[in-house]
Amino acid sequence: MKSTLLKLFFFFLFTSQIQAQELLPFVENYSKSDFQGDNQVWNVAQGKDNAMYFANNHYLLRYDGVMWEKYTLPNKTIIRSILIEDDKIYSGSYKEFGYWYRKDGKMHYVSITKNLRLFAEKDNEEIWKIFRFNGSLYFQSFNDVFIYNGKTIQKIKFSSLISYCFPVDKNLYVASVKDGIFKMNGKKIANPKGWGILKNTVVHAIEKYKDETYIFTQKKGVFVVQNNGLKPWDNPLNETLKSTTINVARFIKGNKLVIGTGNKGVFILDLKSNLFKNIDRNNVLMNNSILSIGFDKEDDLWLGLDNGIAHIEVNSPISIFYDNTGILGSVYSVANTKDGYLIASNHGIFEFGTGKFKMMPNTQGQGWNITKIGDKFIIGHNDGTFSYDNGSLTKISTVSGGWNLSKSTINNTYFQSTYSGILVYDDLSDLSKYKTIKGLTKPIKYVAQNKKNEIWAADNYRGLYHVLLDDNYNTKKVENVTQQSKIKNDFGIKIFEFRKEILFLINNSWYTYNSISNKLEKNELFNANFKNVSDVVAIDEDHFMVLQNGILYHIYASGNKFVWNIIQEKYYKGKLINENLRIFKNQNHYLLNLDDGFISLQLKYINKQHKTLRVEAFSEGTLVTDNSKIKFNKELKVNVISGIYGASKPNLFYKLNKSKDFVPISDGVILLNNLSSGYHSVVIYKHDGASYEKVADFDFKVAQPWYFSLWMILLYLIGIAGILFFYYKWNKLRYTQKLKLQAEELKHQREILEMELKTENELNIQEYEKHILELELQTKSSEVAGKSLSIAKQSEMIDNIQNILNTEKDFSKLKSEIKKAIKINEVNKHEWEIFETNLNQIxxxxxxxxxxxxxxxxxxxxxxxxxxxxxxxxxxxxxxxxxxxxxxxxxxxxxxxxxxxxxxxxxxxxxxxx
Missing domain, CATH: 1.10.10.10 (Winged helix-like DNA-binding domain superfamily/Winged helix DNA-binding domain)
Incomplete structure (x- = not known):
């Protein structure tokens, strides 16, 4: 009970707060940070070169789909108006008008009024509008109009303040703020009869559509011109416009009227159905104040805002459902109903109608899939399965997680893949009755059948199963065919039914089942035509969609041939829900789910990509022409300009120097760095998904590095000559020094030789002296020996004397003899000292x-x-x-x-x- 009350509370909360966004044309917003300019954009026009030009206060802006450029007038005044004729872009400013032309990749300005005294000193003149009438150019301010025939300028002064002049057929209308509308005939002006209601009213546009003239006032709405005067425009939108402050209005191709307002954005009215779309800040526009309207050659709309620029693809086959609030959440499936749309999102099931949507009761939570069976819509939900019929919602199954519902190609049986297996609906009169396939109680994402008593089931995670059944859908056998076929990477398998044949997308390759070998085999036709496809979604028997390298392609099958039709990435970039792409077909349209809404696309739409491209290359901010030269080690920026801003913008790739790989061109820019010197070639291709077609090329040469330039080579030669000269001088100096060193060395050697001779002589002398000393030593030794012998003899003599003494009897004689002998042989004391000294020296x-x-x-x-x-x-x-x-x-x-x-x-x- 508590849970039910809580769900009802959320239901009433959502239905009271949510205001749905309707299907709108795709809008690209450009802020000041994109073009680096000022706030107001006063005028918009497309040039002969397909670039878009904008009068943006102090700047003339140029955008070619790749690069923004901005230029200022020499006097730095505000640019209020532009008009493009041939290669000239005329502009009007404060007391100044002239024209711009493009040369060498830059815009150049030529003043028409320079040195002409057209403006009085006290006049505060700004040229707010430029138009051609009766073969002359008119430059209009709030006080005057200047008529320029290419040579001379005629000035016509108005008696009162005016807002704008409007050429309509052969008539020129002048809108006075105070006195209403005047018709101008030469210099004469007069109020048309019956137009008095326009007095004290600002008129911002006079347009003709189907032989009727419409006058758009700032605050009184729209009037239609009749023979007897004016009548209010009989359209329900007119009352709304009276409170919006009309700033500008234009009739465009496709029976549409575009009205830009000051506070409620832009209104786009379909004049056949009288249905309108209001694009403003509440849905997708950056700013509610529209100052100017322009068109490109695709008849798409460009808005100059009070703060920014918007490109609206009013003639695109693609419409977008935006949910800027985030309350709706990510859309997983969407279907057309009689009164609007039925939407399954991660927040619940929503019903859209009469410009509003509400959440269906008791459906909070993840919604997965919506399938139409007869007049009923079967909705797979996290909490089970619901049936929707004429606004009534019934729960027919409590089995959670109804991912997909697929119809058998052999009968009217439907198979539903769920979190816990497969359900079978074979009685369409009572969908509350269903059967469960036994033996496969696991999360199944896709189911298909093209033969009786067998089905194919792809696991949500990995694996493909071949299930054999009896007539009552009882399971007889379950085979894992990816294991049998020895396919290792079998994660996230997609099952795709094409003309009653079942194909399997496994790891970017296509397979079919061979019933003889009971194994999967690669399908030649699809592998040859659809390489690197990561996802595939069926639309009908002849149409399907593939996701290749992040790009969606709508495929039309004609026999065994496939016509590719690219869907530009800008419509869904970063918004695709991976592994959960779903398409709901409604007559000649189909709906594709997104993170924040969904896309509506015409089924028979063929994107005829334009082949004509213009290549502009820049290096160091200077234009580089084809077959010219750039400096070494400098970046080359190649802008590939298609001149197409809408749905038919080509999908471009390039090859550098005949490389094997096709490189995608991001945002129309090719950046080349670190190029070697020599010739290089960039070839640009248009890719439709099936084939590459050459559409342009650009050749250039990279100069030799500065150190290989002619002057540097000359400098090298001079340097080498200088080096050789100095080398010669150095060798000569070294040779001279060598001779000098040799002379000094000879001198030194001579001195050494002399010293050696001297030393040798000294050594010889020393040897001689040594020899003398040795002789003296020998002499002294001899003397020592002699003395020693003498002493020995004396001692012996003394011994003899002693013996004599002992034997001699005569004492007197003995005494006398002994004394005599002792005296004769007495050793001298001095001689003994000499003996000891010599002995010690030796x-x-x-x-x-x-x-x-x-x-x-x-x-x-x-x-x-x-x-x-x-x-x-x-x-x-x-x-x-x-x-x-x-x-x-x-x-x-x-x-x-x-x-x-x-x-x-x-x-x-x-x-x-x-």
């Missing part, structure tokens, strides 16, 4: 080494060592040390201990080894 090195190794040796020990090194015997040593033989032996024994010698070691050999 054995100086030996003494030093001995002292270092054995520092505890006494001088006597050292002296004994020297005598022993001289290989003297103890007997010879005793007298030299003035001790007895026994004393020498005892000293030797003590010395051995000090030298740490063992008994086996020879003392003399040890000393000789030191």
């Amino acid at each position: 054995h100086n090195e030996f003494i030093i080494n001995l002292t270092k190794k054995f520092p505890n040796l006494t001088p006597k020990d050292i002296k004994l060592c020297v005598y022993l090194k001289m290989n003297l015997s103890s007997k010879e040593i005793a007298p030299m040390m003035n001790i007895s033989f026994r004393g020498v032996e005892l000293h030797r024994y003590r010395l051995r201990k000090k030298l740490d010698l063992t008994q086996d070691e020879n003392l003399s050999k040890f000393l000789l080894s030191l």
Whole structure:
């Protein structure tokens, strides 16, 4: 009970608040951030070059469908009006009028009034309108009109303030704010009879349609001219227009009237049905104040707004249902009813009629699919399945998630794919009765049948199933044919019925089932014609739609040939609901669901893409002509201009230097960077989805890098010559220095040689002196030895004397002899000191080494060592040390201990080894 009350609350809330948007022409809005200009757009016209031109306050704007350009007058004044004739764009400004022409990719201005005194100093003249009448150009301000015949200018001054002049056939009407409408004949002006109602009224347009003249006033509505005066326009829209402030009005192709207002946007009236569409800020327009109206060669509408520009495709076969409120949500399915539309969205089921829509009770939540069976509409919903008939909604099934409903091609049975399997409706008189296919209780997205007792089912996630049934739809067998066919990537399979044949779209490839091999096989016809297709939706037996690389194509099948018809991406960019494209056919139209509404498109519409293109290339802001040259390492911007702004705009691709891949041209611009030097070619193709057709090309050359230019090569040559010259000079200098170094080296070598000779001489002298010293040393050694022998002999003599003493008896004689002998052989003390000194000099090195190794040796020990090194015997040593033989032996024994010698070691050999 609580849930039901809550649902009813939401139902009444939605129906009271929602105001539906009706089907409207597609509108492209351009804000100031797009064209980088000012606010008001006073005039709109299309040039002979197919570019659109706008009088935008201080700027003349130019838009060719690819690039916006803006230009200012030399005096920086506001541009109020433009008129285009041939290659000239005439403009009117404050005390100034002239024309623009295009050259080298830029607009250039020529003043007609320069140096002419046409305007009085006190006049505050602005040229608000330019028109041609009777072969002359008229430049009109609020006070005067200037007639220019190409050579001279005639000025006509009005007696009172006027709004605009209106040429109609051979008549020229002047609208005075105070005094009404005047008809101008030369310089004479007069009020037409019966037009007094227009006094104190601002007239903004006088237009002729089917031999009738219509006058559009600012606040009094529309009047029609009759023989005896004026009568109010007999149309229900007229009362609405009286409160809207009419700013501009035009009759256009297709029996339509366009009226731009100051506060309610634009009204587009179908004069046959008297039905109108109001496009304003409440639906899709940026601004409600319309200042100007223009047309392109496709007869589509351009609006100059108080803040921005709008392009409205009034003659496009495509209409859009906008939901700017977001209350409707994403539309998953839509169908035509007698009174309007039935819409299934993620918010619920909505009914549209008489300009409003309401949510059907108890349908909040996800709606999936709407299928028409007879006079009834079957609606698949998250909560089950509903039947809609003449405004009445009945729930026929509680099985949740009715994704799709498909009709068998062999009888009138319908199969519904749901979250939990497949339902069968085989009694159309009572749709509340249905059967369930057993053995396949999983989410099924698509179902199809073209043979009795078998159906095909595609899992919502992955897998394709072949289900065999008996006559009562009882399951006999379920086969996973993608597993049997060893297809690994079988996610998101689409089932497509084409002329009673069932095809399967699996991972962008087309398959059919071979009943003999019980496996899937690739379909040659569809794989050859529809490569890289990610989605497919059937319309009828001969029409279907494919999604290829993000672009929708309407396909018409004629035999085994397919006619492709592109649907421009701008109509649905970012608005397609992936994996849930659905189409509802209604006579010669079909409806396609979008994120924020839906599209209505004519079924027989053929997009005849124009082949004529213009290529403008720019580098560093300068126009680059065909077969010309650009600087190295500079960006080249190639603008591919079709001059088409509406539904027939071509789908373009390009190839650079005969590359294999076709590259899509985004927004009409090809940006080329990092190009190598040399010749390059850009070939542009029109693509209809089935084939590529060459429509234009552009050739250019990239110059050598600056470091390979003629001047740089000359500089290189000069540099190389300079380097060679300096190299020569340097080599010469180095050779001179080398000679100098060689001379210095020779001198140095000579000095070294002299020094070596000198050193050698000195060495020789030293060797000689050493030799002398050695001789002296030998001499001294001999002297030492001699002294030693002499001493030994003296000692021996003394011993003899001693013996004599011991043997001689005569004392006196003995005494005398002994004294005599002692005196004769007495050793001189001085000679002994010389002996010891010479001995030390000879054995100086030996003494030093001995002292270092054995520092505890006494001088006597050292002296004994020297005598022993001289290989003297103890007997010879005793007298030299003035001790007895026994004393020498005892000293030797003590010395051995000090030298740490063992008994086996020879003392003399040890000393000789030191």
